[in-house]
Amino acid sequence: MAETVEVRFKDDGERRASSGDTSGRPPSASAPRYAIRSPPVSNHRPATVSSSTPSREETLVAAGIGHRPDDPDMPCLTVRMWTIGIAFCLIGSGVNTLFTFRFPAVTLSQSAIQLLSYPVGRAWEYVVPDWGVTLFGSRLSLNPGPFNYKENILIYILANLSFLTRLSADVLTEQRVFYGLNLGWGFEITVTLATLLFGFALAGLARSIVVEPARLMWPGVLSNTALNSALHPIEKTYKAEITTEISNRARYRFFLMAFAASFIWYWFPDFIFPALGYFTWVCWIAPKNAVVNQIFGMKSGIGLLPFTFDWAQIAYISSPLVIPTWAILNVGASLVFWIYIVTPAIYYTNTWFTGYLPMQTNSIFDNAGKVYNVSRVIDKRDGFVLDLARYQAYSPIYLPVTYALNTFGLCFASISALVVWLALEKRGEIWEGFCNSSLAVLLGAAPRTERTVRERAYGTVPTWWYLLATAVSIGVGIFACEYYPVQLRWYGVLLAMLVSAFFFIPLAWLYATTNIKIQIDIFCRLVAGYIWEGKVLANIWFFNIGYISGIKGLAFAQDLKLGIYCNIPPRKLFTVQVVGIIMGTLGQVAVLEWALNHIPNICTNKADNGFTCPFSRTHFNTSMVWGAIGPRRFFAAGALYRDLLWFFLLGALLPPVVWVLKRKVFPRCKWLRQVHVPLFLGGLNYIPPASGTNYGSWVLVGLLFGLVIKQRKRLWWKRYNFILSSAMDCSVAIAGILIFFSIFYTGAASHFKWWGTDVYKNTCDWKGCTYKVLGKGEKIH
Numbered sequence: 001m002a003e004t005v006e007v008r009f010k011d012d013g014e015r016r017a018s019s020g021d022t023s024g025r026p027p028s029a030s031a032p033r034y035a036i037r038s039p040p041v042s043n044h045r046p047a048t049v050s051s052s053t054p055s056r057e058e059t060l061v062a063a064g065i066g067h068r069p070d071d072p073d074m075p076c077l078t079v080r081m082w083t084i085g086i087a088f089c090l091i092g093s094g095v096n097t098l099f100t101f102r103f104p105a106v107t108l109s110q111s112a113i114q115l116l117s118y119p120v121g122r123a124w125e126y127v128v129p130d131w132g133v134t135l136f137g138s139r140l141s142l143n144p145g146p147f148n149y150k151e152n153i154l155i156y157i158l159a160n161l162s163f164l165t166r167l168s169a170d171v172l173t174e175q176r177v178f179y180g181l182n183l184g185w186g187f188e189i190t191v192t193l194a195t196l197l198f199g200f201a202l203a204g205l206a207r208s209i210v211v212e213p214a215r216l217m218w219p220g221v222l223s224n225t226a227l228n229s230a231l232h233p234i235e236k237t238y239k240a241e242i243t244t245e246i247s248n249r250a251r252y253r254f255f256l257m258a259f260a261a262s263f264i265w266y267w268f269p270d271f272i273f274p275a276l277g278y279f280t281w282v283c284w285i286a287p288k289n290a291v292v293n294q295i296f297g298m299k300s301g302i303g304l305l306p307f308t309f310d311w312a313q314i315a316y317i318s319s320p321l322v323i324p325t326w327a328i329l330n331v332g333a334s335l336v337f338w339i340y341i342v343t344p345a346i347y348y349t350n351t352w353f354t355g356y357l358p359m360q361t362n363s364i365f366d367n368a369g370k371v372y373n374v375s376r377v378i379d380k381r382d383g384f385v386l387d388l389a390r391y392q393a394y395s396p397i398y399l400p401v402t403y404a405l406n407t408f409g410l411c412f413a414s415i416s417a418l419v420v421w422l423a424l425e426k427r428g429e430i431w432e433g434f435c436n437s438s439l440a441v442l443l444g445a446a447p448r449t450e451r452t453v454r455e456r457a458y459g460t461v462p463t464w465w466y467l468l469a470t471a472v473s474i475g476v477g478i479f480a481c482e483y484y485p486v487q488l489r490w491y492g493v494l495l496a497m498l499v500s501a502f503f504f505i506p507l508a509w510l511y512a513t514t515n516i517k518i519q520i521d522i523f524c525r526l527v528a529g530y531i532w533e534g535k536v537l538a539n540i541w542f543f544n545i546g547y548i549s550g551i552k553g554l555a556f557a558q559d560l561k562l563g564i565y566c567n568i569p570p571r572k573l574f575t576v577q578v579v580g581i582i583m584g585t586l587g588q589v590a591v592l593e594w595a596l597n598h599i600p601n602i603c604t605n606k607a608d609n610g611f612t613c614p615f616s617r618t619h620f621n622t623s624m625v626w627g628a629i630g631p632r633r634f635f636a637a638g639a640l641y642r643d644l645l646w647f648f649l650l651g652a653l654l655p656p657v658v659w660v661l662k663r664k665v666f667p668r669c670k671w672l673r674q675v676h677v678p679l680f681l682g683g684l685n686y687i688p689p690a691s692g693t694n695y696g697s698w699v700l701v702g703l704l705f706g707l708v709i710k711q712r713k714r715l716w717w718k719r720y721n722f723i724l725s726s727a728m729d730c731s732v733a734i735a736g737i738l739i740f741f742s743i744f745y746t747g748a749a750s751h752f753k754w755w756g757t758d759v760y761k762n763t764c765d766w767k768g769c770t771y772k773v774l775g776k777g778e779k780i781h
Contacts, residue, residue, distance in 0.1 A: 056217065062718040063222035064229025068149075070567035072458060076150035077572050079142055080124050085158035085576070086583055088113050092159045093587030095737060098595055100169045101602060102610045111227055111726040112733040114156040115259075118231050121147035121155070149232035153566045156224060157559045157573065158580045168192050169592055170615045171544045176596060177603045177613065178374070178620040179384060179536065187484045188589045194477035195544060196581045197469055198497055199553030202504045203560060204466035204574075209433030210508035211560045218561040219322045220515040223729070225565050226722035230255055251723045258727035262311065266735040269310035271743055271752075277310030278760040280693075287762055290769040295344070297765025298693040300358040302339050302402075306696020311732045316694045317686055318515055320702030321725035325710075326674040327514040328702040331683035335699060338410065338684060339402070339692045347401045348771060352640055353780045354401040358768035362403065362618040362688040364625070366395035367779040369770065374620075378536060378628055384487070386534040386628040397625060398780060399641070406687045407622065409644045411522040413651030414682025418518055421655040421678050422506045430505065458569040465574060473497075477545060487538035492531070496546035499524060504550045510678060511554050512561070518682040521547040525626035532627075539627030540619065608744060614689040651681055 060066060092113055125147045132141030172192075176182050203211070210216060230251040269277035275284075282296040282305060294301045298308075308314060320328065347354050356369050364372045377391040378384055399408070422430070474497065481488040488496075503520045511517055524546035525539060532538035556577060563573045596602060603613035625634060635642050655677045666672050684695060705724075710717045743749045760766060774780065 056215075058718065059217065059219075059222070062226070063722050064226045065222075065565050067229055072567075072569075074148055074150055075144045076148070076154055076568065077575070078144050078151060079140065080121060080128070080144070080147070081151040081154050081158075082579075084117050084120050084124070085155040086579070088117055088155060088159040089580055089583045090587040093584045094591040097169050097588045097591040099736075099740075100615065101173070101595060101599070101613050111223055112730040113159045114152065114224055114227055115231075115726070115730050116734075117155040117159075118147075118152060121151060149228050150566060150568060152231065153224070153228055153562065154568065154573070154576050157562065157568075158576050158583075160555060160559055160580065168195060168544070168548060169588060170613075170619050171540055171548070172592060173596065173603065173613055173616040174540060174620045174623065175537065177616065179378075181384070181537070183484050183486075185589060185593065187480055187486075188592065189585055190476050190480040191541070191544065192585045192589060193581070194473050194480055195549045196552055196585060197473035197476065198500065198545070198549040199551070200556045200577060200581060201466050201470040201473060202501060202550065202553035203508075203556035204461065204469070205463070206505055206508065207557065207560055209430055209505055210512055211557050212564070213429070213433055215429075216509070216512040216561070218512050218515075218558050219324060220318070220511075220558055221562045221565065222322050223319065223722045223725040224562065226251070227255065227726040228566065230723060251719060254720050255723045255727050258724055259731045262728050262731035263735045266311065266732050267739065269308075270312070270736060271739050271749065273756040275756045275760045277308055277313055279307050279309060280760055280763065280765055281307075283763040283765045284759050288764060290764050290771060293764035293769060294347070294359040294771065297359075297763065298691050298760075299765050300360050300768040301691065301765050302343055302359060303691045303693030303696055304340060306693045306700065308693055308697050311728050312736065313694055314697045314701055315729065315732075316690055317698050319725045319729055320698045321705050321721055321728075323515055323702050323706070324513070325703065325706040327516060327676065327679060327683075328699055328706060329674065330676045330679040331516070331695065332699040332703070334680045334683050335692060335695045338405065339687070339695070343401055343405060346405065350772060352401070352404060353398055354404070355772040356770055356774055356780050357398060357400045358770055359400065360402040360688055360691060361400050361768060362614055362621065363400070364403070364621040365398045365400070367398065367781065368395070369774050369780065372397060372621075372624065374624055374628075378624075384535065384537050386536075386630075391629075395779075396640070397629060399625075400688075402687055403621075404641060404644065406684055407618070408522060408641070409647040410681050410684065411519050412644065412647035413654075414518050414678055414685075415520055415523050416648050416651035417655055417681050418503075418506045418510070418520075418651075418678045420652050421676075422509065424655055424659050426509060430509075459571055461570045461574045469578075473549075481541060485537075486541050487532060487535040488541045492528075492538060492542055493545060495527070495531075496524065496542045496544075497549070499527065499546040500550040500553075504553055507550060508554055508557055512557075514676075514679065516679065516683055517551060517554065517685065518678055519547075519685040520550075521622075522626075525622060526631050529626040529631040533630040533632060534628060536623050536627035540623045543619075543623070618688065651677075654681070 125143065125145070128143045130141055130143045132139050132144075134140070168191075172188055211218075233249055233252070278298050280293075280296055280298045280301070280303075283293045283301075286292045295304050297303065314320065343359070346352070347359050350356075357365050366372050372395070376394045377387055474493070477493045477497070478490045480486075481493050482490055499520075503523075507518060507520065521543055524543045527546070528539040528542035532542070559577065560573070562568075563570065599607070599611055601607040602611050603616065605612060633639070635645055658672075658675050658677055662669075662672055662675075687695070705717070705721055709721070
């Protein structure tokens, strides 16, 4: 059921105060004389903070949710919002597309756009005159009054499309750079638009199941709501009503101090002293010892001592300050077991001949221990189809241990575990959400329910709007794959969309509670590998539509939750997202074209400042395995990696075992109730190219704030935890972009070298030394 709201009548003066209107202008005669309050948990009392407050309520209050009554008459789709929002959407999509080629990736984060748009909006408020016209009884003004929190959050949502660029850019880069097929702007725009639109439709159609239930917090937006409450403090009229211990002014001051300190510091690990980011000090002591570098290294090692002084490395997965502690513990347990224990055991026993390869890398290798040369088995002139004779004459594919274990084995297990876990533990809640949906009413599966106060105030988005978006996305997707020679026909597009829709609710439910994504991309690769065996292009575009569209749908669903938290009218939010899809697509494709044509040596190891395209290379290697070689050949009887198929069974069996232990054997065990099988199996999905250092430091920082500080300095955590997360993300993003364009792009850093810029590179970790070495002319067999 959708989150309910509290209605409180107030006079006209109060309404003007709540919207920030101090101009003295009379309110609209047609304005509704009530306000909508969205409390964190209870629908019958204001939010309070105390030592006995339930964890969920305490978290939401700390994130600035429920602090203010809402005024439905507050303007939000203003000329100011559209102008600033579209500008930041284009800037964000461009910058983030550019940095998707880089490792570590620095993005113009959501918090950064939210922050940067605030002074622009305030400047507009003071500089632009109040000129306007009246259309259909409503006045459209260049300056409708104070820059309010709804405009600020809608600018963020509009620009949020810039954070959906990575996966699409990766696949387009994979096709252009690694396979050598450039189909031009037309294909890039249509296939990107189809993927975004279908994800948008999935989020809208499933909103009653994965967005509206109050128990689903979507922790990824909590730092945004906290920053929003700090930038737009509650007016004096209401401060007496909010019985919290949180001062928004104090949080704003803390944000500025944390931002300034982090901004200054980031110049050291990113430019002045990069060894602070790659803080593999044990490797510096024994730079030529292969085993030491494999165990303690960060680039090709497993990072047993996960220390780094670079927030970009710590938050490479996501900010650990917003992740629930139980989720961090599950991922930490997974890291210890699978990376620190199982990985060395496989590697040093030379299982799958992994001892002849680097312990960790996102490359695949031939039988000489060299990076696999795809041009020897697949040629553009042959229609991108595997030449079996050339493949047999050259070499089979060999996978590094973390690649085989994590990208394949654990992904297999997490796919089956996710479905079984959802069926066992969440089937009742999912059915309840479906019965409360307008789609269930449309299908006749549930009676029409009485509208909530929020729905009466703002209206709802008709289901047919999202059904229309679905139809358009299908049409555009079929056109892109039929008109352009990418080997995927119309039935492939439809099948990919069915796969995406099937997995969307399980993925969204997990993301809504943990802010961690589980990968199902291997499932898409397997399906495409069986149907279009030997056709690599069909494989990558089936993956794009079947997996990436669902991942983008998670971002749209997250914005819908943010709209509930910030009282954004649903139809206006729908409009903003549609415009963002169009502008984000154009911005992404434009920058992709520029980067691939203008950055020297891009996607090679010779590229400056890390523009090596790590994720595109990982996708390329995966498409080689499943698209060119194919699952039939890869998992044939007697094949080297056939045993990885047992992970499907492991993933299917673990959730029932844990469920029985929780419910029947140890029902009072608190720790057992926190065990989450899909997270334990699929929480390490960024490895490779991320390493144990990235995940280990992420776990340590997350436990420090979510466990130690939250328990010992509870009031500080309530006031500043989510604000600190926003400050760190903003400062690193802005500083990283400034450093790149002012120092690296201009060439000013080309002669800046000293011990701190090179020490971590002069190690076996950086060079990828192997445990076993092939002799001259010797082959792996």
